[in-house]
Amino acid sequence: MKTKxxxxxxxxxxxxxxxYVLEAQIPPILPIPGFKLGxxxxxxxxxxxxxxxxxxxxxxxxxxxxxxxxxxxxSAFLYSISGGILCFMTEAPIIVxxxxxxxxxxxxxxxxxxNAGQVATAFLITKTPYIIWYIIPLTAVSVITGIFVGMIAxxxxxxxxxxxxxxxxxxxx
Amino acid sequence: xxxxxxxxxxxxxLSSCSPINSAKDKISADxxxxxxxxxxxxxxxxxxxxxxxxxxxxxxxxxxxxxxNEDGELYNFNINGKVLVSDDLADIIAKSVEISDLTGGAFDxxxxxxxxxxxxxxxxxxxxxxxxxxxxxxxxxxxxxxxDGNLLxxxxxxxxxxxxxxxASDRAMKILKSYGVSSAxxxxxxxxxxxxxxxxxxxxxxxxxDPVQTDKVIATVEVSDKFVVTSGTYxxxxxxxxxxxxxxxxxxxxxxxxxxxxxxxxxxxxxxxxDGLSTGLFVMGLEKAKExxxxxxxxxxxxxxxxxxxxxxxxxxxxxxxxxxxxxxF
Amino acid sequence: xxxxxxxxxxxxxxxxCGAASLYIMKHKTPASIVLIKSDGKVVRRIDLKAVTRxxxxxxxxxxxxxxIYIDGDGIRITDADCPDKICIRHGVLKSNFSPIVxxxxxxxxxxxxxxxxxxxxxx
Numbered sequence: 001m002k003t004k005x006x007x008x009x010x011x012x013x014x015x016x017x018x019x020y021v022l023e024a025q026i027p028p029i030l031p032i033p034g035f036k037l038g039x040x041x042x043x044x045x046x047x048x049x050x051x052x053x054x055x056x057x058x059x060x061x062x063x064x065x066x067x068x069x070x071x072x073x074x075s076a077f078l079y080s081i082s083g084g085i086l087c088f089m090t091e092a093p094i095i096v097x098x099x100x101x102x103x104x105x106x107x108x109x110x111x112x113x114x115n116a117g118q119v120a121t122a123f124l125i126t127k128t129p130y131i132i133w134y135i136i137p138l139t140a141v142s143v144i145t146g147i148f149v150g151m152i153a154x155x156x157x158x159x160x161x162x163x164x165x166x167x168x169x170x171x172x173x
Numbered sequence: 174x175x176x177x178x179x180x181x182x183x184x185x186x187l188s189s190c191s192p193i194n195s196a197k198d199k200i201s202a203d204x205x206x207x208x209x210x211x212x213x214x215x216x217x218x219x220x221x222x223x224x225x226x227x228x229x230x231x232x233x234x235x236x237x238x239x240x241x242n243e244d245g246e247l248y249n250f251n252i253n254g255k256v257l258v259s260d261d262l263a264d265i266i267a268k269s270v271e272i273s274d275l276t277g278g279a280f281d282x283x284x285x286x287x288x289x290x291x292x293x294x295x296x297x298x299x300x301x302x303x304x305x306x307x308x309x310x311x312x313x314x315x316x317x318x319x320x321d322g323n324l325l326x327x328x329x330x331x332x333x334x335x336x337x338x339x340x341a342s343d344r345a346m347k348i349l350k351s352y353g354v355s356s357a358x359x360x361x362x363x364x365x366x367x368x369x370x371x372x373x374x375x376x377x378x379x380x381x382x383d384p385v386q387t388d389k390v391i392a393t394v395e396v397s398d399k400f401v402v403t404s405g406t407y408x409x410x411x412x413x414x415x416x417x418x419x420x421x422x423x424x425x426x427x428x429x430x431x432x433x434x435x436x437x438x439x440x441x442x443x444x445x446x447x448d449g450l451s452t453g454l455f456v457m458g459l460e461k462a463k464e465x466x467x468x469x470x471x472x473x474x475x476x477x478x479x480x481x482x483x484x485x486x487x488x489x490x491x492x493x494x495x496x497x498x499x500x501x502x503f
Numbered sequence: 504x505x506x507x508x509x510x511x512x513x514x515x516x517x518x519x520c521g522a523a524s525l526y527i528m529k530h531k532t533p534a535s536i537v538l539i540k541s542d543g544k545v546v547r548r549i550d551l552k553a554v555t556r557x558x559x560x561x562x563x564x565x566x567x568x569x570x571i572y573i574d575g576d577g578i579r580i581t582d583a584d585c586p587d588k589i590c591i592r593h594g595v596l597k598s599n600f601s602p603i604v605x606x607x608x609x610x611x612x613x614x615x616x617x618x619x620x621x622x623x624x625x626x
Contacts, residue, residue: 003546012544015536023589026588027587027588028587028589031592031593032589033589033590033595033604033605033606034606035589063514068546071586073607074566075566075606075607075608076606078606079606084623098505102505102506102509105505105509108513112562122604122606125542125543125609126540126543126604126609126610126611127540127543127544127558128543128604128611128613130599130600130602130612130613131604133527133599133600133602134524134601134604136509136520136527137520137524137527139520140516140517140520140521140523140524143513143516143517143520144517147513161506165561166524199533212623229605231505270598305544345624358622358623359623360623360624360625363624363625363626364625365623365624365625367623371622377622378622379621379623379624379625380621380623380624380625381624381625382624382626387626389545389548390621390624393621400546401623401625402625403625403626405626408626440623
């Protein structure tokens with residue numbers, strides 16, 4: 001792996017980690033367990049559009065592991081990893097099929113998948129079946145947060161087009 | 174496109190009809206009687222008058238059957254030893270004696286005289302002198318009870334605490350029937366009557382308390398039109414010099430029935446029988462109880478021993494659910 | 504075209520789930536016995552009807568504590584050392600559609616009838 005690519009991935013990882021930790025500090029707008037904006041998904045989407053799937057996956061998993069170390073602990077890790085992996089599995093296969101200005105569609109689907117994974121894990125951990133009902137408000141909210149996150153990712157991509165072109169030349173080489 | 178909108182409209186409609194029963198027609202009453210909390214719940218049209226009638230009936234029976242109530246019939250009898258009693262009192266005593274016969278004396282309403290020695294009556298717990306117990310044993314026993322019509326005679330005092338709730342639940346069932354109620358669940362201090370079906374249809378789910386962790390349920394049974402009654406060591410007990418003494422006294426020995434069981438639940442078509450049998454089968458112990466239950470296949474029973482193993486009669490195999498170790502009794 | 508289809512689908516999901524969420528928020532479970540579950544196990548079982556005086560207690564788990572307060576209004580969490588405090592902001596437990604949940608501490612507070620569907624307990 002080229003050094004430049006390694007640096008690029010490291011930058012994305014640290015960016016997503018910073019976003020993740022920062023978001024964990026803000027009290028959630030709605031008092032729904034599992035609810036958050038999911039801003040770190042901006043980086044996952046960005047990475048999916050600029051890097052290989054496997055590389056984007058590594059950034060995601062590393063971010064979750066490190067994020068749990070910095071804030072949250074073991075149970076937070078379990079919720080995040082199950083949601084994150086399900087989100088990734090939804091986004092990665094379809095992202096090439098959509099133009100970049102439709103990134104918000106991918107993002108909404110990913111956010112919904114993330115919630116599903118998280119709620120399922122919460123059910124397994126707490127053994128309280130009624131927790132499943134939270135999927136309804138979470139899905140409603142994920143439509144809004146998903147569009148928001150997807151649009152930020154699209155803006156980020158279009159603004160970094162110039163830099164990316166330079167980078168990709170070196171990265172792909 | 175139209176299809177999508179159509180489907181989503183249907184979904185919207187479906188989601189607005191919640192599957193959860195709104196229970197608007199649910200009527201509940203809870204009050205204290207027979208020294209224990211009563212929780213009565215019924216559903217449907219006649220639920221309200223039925224619950225009211227049951228409450229009145231329970232309070233009325235409590236007055237008659239309570240040995241502490243100075244205006245009550247039983248109090249009066251315990252002082253005089255020979256009294257012309259009401260039909261209600263005559264009936265419950267006749268039924269108690271019947272159950273005593275059925276259980277070979279393992280259930281006995283005269284055992285209260287010995288329970289008093291142990292302090293279970295006034296919570297002044299003590300281990301009585303053995304000579305005192307032996308002396309008292311001579312003067313107890315259900316065989317000394319005679320009922321000539323409504324003329325009741327006995328040489329020892331009587332306490333209906335082990336049967337009154339079951340008897341009252343039988344009355345409650347009659348009232349529910351007469352009002353045409355289709356769905357009710359009553360708890361008379363832990364004596365359960367699961368009447369008809371659940372409001373949404375289907376069997377009632379009755380939990381059996383865990384003798385070790387009494388805020389939990391160790392098993393559940395699915396029943397309909399059944400009485401479920403439990404006798405357990407954990408209900409009343411005390412410890413003295415490191416020894417555990419509970420309130421289920423063997424009428425033959427005068428000592429707490431020490432046979433490894435911690436709780437016995439009986440599922441039957443009669444509340445009086447279920448109440449009496451839960452004590453009787455407990456005193457008999459697992460082996461003797463097994464013989465009885467093999468001869469009476471209509472009775473369901475669940476036994477829990479000190480290791481929290483659940484033993485059950487085979488007629489419950491489809492309806493009993495538990496995470497604990499379980500074994501069919503035969 | 505594809506964007507339009509997704510717009511409609513997302514809008515519909517938003518409306519349906521939003522409406523259902525409103526229903527969930529208003530719903531009340533008609534029950535009085537609450538279970539407090541920590542790490543999947545019932546640690547307390549409380550009959551709210553039997554509460555005569557407000558009281559509070561703490562449930563401690565591997566990752567932290569939740570202080571639980573019970574009074575005539577019901578049961579709620581008043582303090583916890585979890586990062587998000589969602590359990591505190593949840594307020595009084597009203598319905599099993601919206602159980603009190605503290606995800607970081609693996610704690611849930613629910614009404615009993617929803618858990619295992621037990622109608623009555625014989626003791």
